[in-house]
Amino acid sequence: MNVLDSLRRFLANELRVADAATMDPDLALVQSGAIDSIELMQVVAFLEKEFGIEVDDTEILPKNLRSLSRIVAFVEAKRAGASPGSAT
Amino acid sequence: MPASLVSLLLRSAADHPGRPAVGLPGEEPLTYSGLERASAGVAAWLAERGVRRGDRVGLLLPKSVEAVVGVWGALRTGAAYVPIDRASPPQRAALIASNCGMSALLASTEASAAVEAIRAARPGLPVLLLHGAGATGVPPSPVGPLPSPNVRDLAYVLYTSGSTGVPKGVMVSHGAALSFVEWAAARFELRPADVLSSHAPLHFDLSTFDLFGATLAGARLVVLDEETVRFPMASAEALETERISVWYSVPGALRRMVRTARLSDRKLPALRTVLFAGEVYPADELRALQLALPPDTALYNLYGPTETNVCTYWRVPPAGTWTSPAVPIGIDCENCEGVVVDPELRPVPEGEAGELLVRGGTLMEGYWGDAEATARSFVADFLHPHLSDRLYRTGDIVRRQPDGTYAFHGRVDHMVKVRGYRVELGEVESALLRAPGVAEAAVVAVERDGPGGRETELVAFVSGEGPDPGRERDLRRHLAAHVLKYMVPAEIRFLREFPATSSGKVDRQTLKALASCPESASSAAPASQTPSGRSPGETT
Numbered sequence: 001m002n003v004l005d006s007l008r009r010f011l012a013n014e015l016r017v018a019d020a021a022t023m024d025p026d027l028a029l030v031q032s033g034a035i036d037s038i039e040l041m042q043v044v045a046f047l048e049k050e051f052g053i054e055v056d057d058t059e060i061l062p063k064n065l066r067s068l069s070r071i072v073a074f075v076e077a078k079r080a081g082a083s084p085g086s087a088t
Numbered sequence: 089m090p091a092s093l094v095s096l097l098l099r100s101a102a103d104h105p106g107r108p109a110v111g112l113p114g115e116e117p118l119t120y121s122g123l124e125r126a127s128a129g130v131a132a133w134l135a136e137r138g139v140r141r142g143d144r145v146g147l148l149l150p151k152s153v154e155a156v157v158g159v160w161g162a163l164r165t166g167a168a169y170v171p172i173d174r175a176s177p178p179q180r181a182a183l184i185a186s187n188c189g190m191s192a193l194l195a196s197t198e199a200s201a202a203v204e205a206i207r208a209a210r211p212g213l214p215v216l217l218l219h220g221a222g223a224t225g226v227p228p229s230p231v232g233p234l235p236s237p238n239v240r241d242l243a244y245v246l247y248t249s250g251s252t253g254v255p256k257g258v259m260v261s262h263g264a265a266l267s268f269v270e271w272a273a274a275r276f277e278l279r280p281a282d283v284l285s286s287h288a289p290l291h292f293d294l295s296t297f298d299l300f301g302a303t304l305a306g307a308r309l310v311v312l313d314e315e316t317v318r319f320p321m322a323s324a325e326a327l328e329t330e331r332i333s334v335w336y337s338v339p340g341a342l343r344r345m346v347r348t349a350r351l352s353d354r355k356l357p358a359l360r361t362v363l364f365a366g367e368v369y370p371a372d373e374l375r376a377l378q379l380a381l382p383p384d385t386a387l388y389n390l391y392g393p394t395e396t397n398v399c400t401y402w403r404v405p406p407a408g409t410w411t412s413p414a415v416p417i418g419i420d421c422e423n424c425e426g427v428v429v430d431p432e433l434r435p436v437p438e439g440e441a442g443e444l445l446v447r448g449g450t451l452m453e454g455y456w457g458d459a460e461a462t463a464r465s466f467v468a469d470f471l472h473p474h475l476s477d478r479l480y481r482t483g484d485i486v487r488r489q490p491d492g493t494y495a496f497h498g499r500v501d502h503m504v505k506v507r508g509y510r511v512e513l514g515e516v517e518s519a520l521l522r523a524p525g526v527a528e529a530a531v532v533a534v535e536r537d538g539p540g541g542r543e544t545e546l547v548a549f550v551s552g553e554g555p556d557p558g559r560e561r562d563l564r565r566h567l568a569a570h571v572l573k574y575m576v577p578a579e580i581r582f583l584r585e586f587p588a589t590s591s592g593k594v595d596r597q598t599l600k601a602l603a604s605c606p607e608s609a610s611s612a613a614p615a616s617q618t619p620s621g622r623s624p625g626e627t628t
Contacts, residue, residue, distance in 0.1 A: 016568075016576070018565070018568055028315065030314055030315050030318040030319070031314050031315045032149070033174055033314065033573075034173040036318065036507065036574070037318040037319075037320070037340070037341075037344060037507075038507065038543060038572070039342075040318055040319070041344075041348075041538075042538070046255065049165060049308055057321070057348040057349065057350065058321065058350070059323050060319060060320070060321055060348060061319060061322065062315050062319055062322055065319075066315070070154070
């Protein structure tokens with residue numbers, strides 16, 4: 001399963017985001033109210049476990065995690081060993 | 089003495105026309121004269137469409153400069169503003185619009201199903217879409233004379249969870265709002281040079297401190313949008329770069345910044361006061377916050393249900409000088425007076441636990457359209473019978489400690505706080521009972537460790553049909569259409585029969601104990617599960 005599909009599955013099944021399966025990948029997840037701040041931390045924990053990456057606190061930023069498409073790009077950059085950008 | 093909240097804006101626009109009034113982080117703020125003009129434009133638009141003094145104007149807007157302009161625009165018509173949570177299911181938004189008899193709505197271009205539901209519930213309702221910072225998109229129109237509300241007029245109606253399943257509208261007058269704002273401005277010495285954070289959503293009463301406190305002082309308000317609020321790193325970034333001097337939020341926001349946003353590495357020379365309210369701050373975490381902040385930062389725990397606004401406060405002693413295991417809610421605010429009583433409403437001896445009753449200038453008028461609930465929530469002021477005043481029953485159990493501060497000991501009823509929001513367990517239960525096939529329903533709150541620390545979670549128990557695959561999913565879909573997301577239980581468990589107390593009531597203690605152990609270990613019938621133990625959709 002690709003990153004986007006497993007993310008959608010996680011949002012639908014674990015965070016119970018109603019329209020996760022069909023959601024626009026560019027929809028701003030927290031801005032739109034789809035997930036709250038605690039769920040955001042659950043997304044990060046999921047990314048670390050599911051994709052074997054390590055997310056530094058300084059990387060938990062809108063530019064990395066704002067939308068499904070940003071998260072996919074972030075995970076792929078991390079897997080490729082790049083540093084997608086942090087706050088410090 | 090200002091006649092109303094509106095007087096605060098007019099005064100600051102006259103005294104500090106060019107000073108920055110409100111803006112988003114990193115953006116050019118609107119000045120006080122700009123805020124005055126933009127809000128007059130919104131007020132004129134509303135007035136032209138028939139909004140009159142005493143009406144209710146709904147707000148369905150993201151946290152933004154336009155939302156602040158909208159609040160002032162509504163107030164300047166003499167109407168009360170009614171902010172609606174944008175995460176509300178459309179049905180709940182429409183219920184609120186009908187309940188308060190909404191006569192106009194201010195919304196954003198991106199809204200949505202909720203606006204349509206409100207339009208359907210209130211045919212012909214004028215809807216103004218606000219967009220574009222500052223200008224708000226309202227065409228300039230000649231502003232006729234606007235009414236001057238006074239202290240007796242309603243300023244806002246805030247809807248909170250209602251135990252019977254219908255949200256309750258807390259009515260707050262200009263006088264009550266002013267009593268709080270003037271107390272807070274004096275107590276925290278708000279000045280024009282201050283920069284206040286606007287962290288809470290508008291439907292949460294914490295927002296009234298920053299909105300109106302900043303205006304009273306002629307200070308600058310930094311509006312933190314939903315994204316900035318929810319990413320701790322972005323919140324901390326705004327705290328530093330916007331040089332915020334007075335911060336106010338729920339404890340959760342501060343706890344997350346300490347844990348994940350390297351608060352102690354930030355340069356915060358402007359920060360002088362940090363206020364928090366809405367839920368209990370765990371004492372150890374509060375001590376950690378103190379160590380992460382500049383040592384001379386003053387911290388205060390503010391307490392009060394929406395119905396009283398803030399009625400007690402506690403100044404946190406300097407770091408390293410206090411070790412108490414719990415954070416007290418402090419002493420009565422200077423404009424309020426509390427008394428602790430037993431179930432027969434007799435004052436308890438000093439040091440004993442009882443319900444806190446409050447008298448003072450910040451009390452709500454009552455619940456919109458619900459004289460019965462209003463009557464239940466107040467009692468005649470038996471302490472001063474000659475004054476024929478009233479006391480508000482907070483439903484909170486407190487105890488006065490030897491140092492004079494109140495310690496908080498929980499609720500007398502079934503209200504809990506989830507993510508800082510009030511949830512009447514009865515609202516969730518009645519939504520469950522409306523679902524087809526549900527015979528009985530009970531919801532309990534439990535404390536659990538999550539990735540963000542210890543949090544309150546809801547666990548629902550239902551009897552009736554189920555637990556076949558898809559049943560939990562159907563119930564969740566039903567709940568999502570009727571209640572806010574934070575009210576949807578983390579778990580739904582199916583019971584063949586409910587445990588009962590000797591008096592035949594649902595035994596909530598037993599349910600709480602069941603909720604605290606993993607589902608497989610409880611006597612609950614097995615529900616469809618994934619290895620994580622609480623996923624509804626995997627098996628279908």
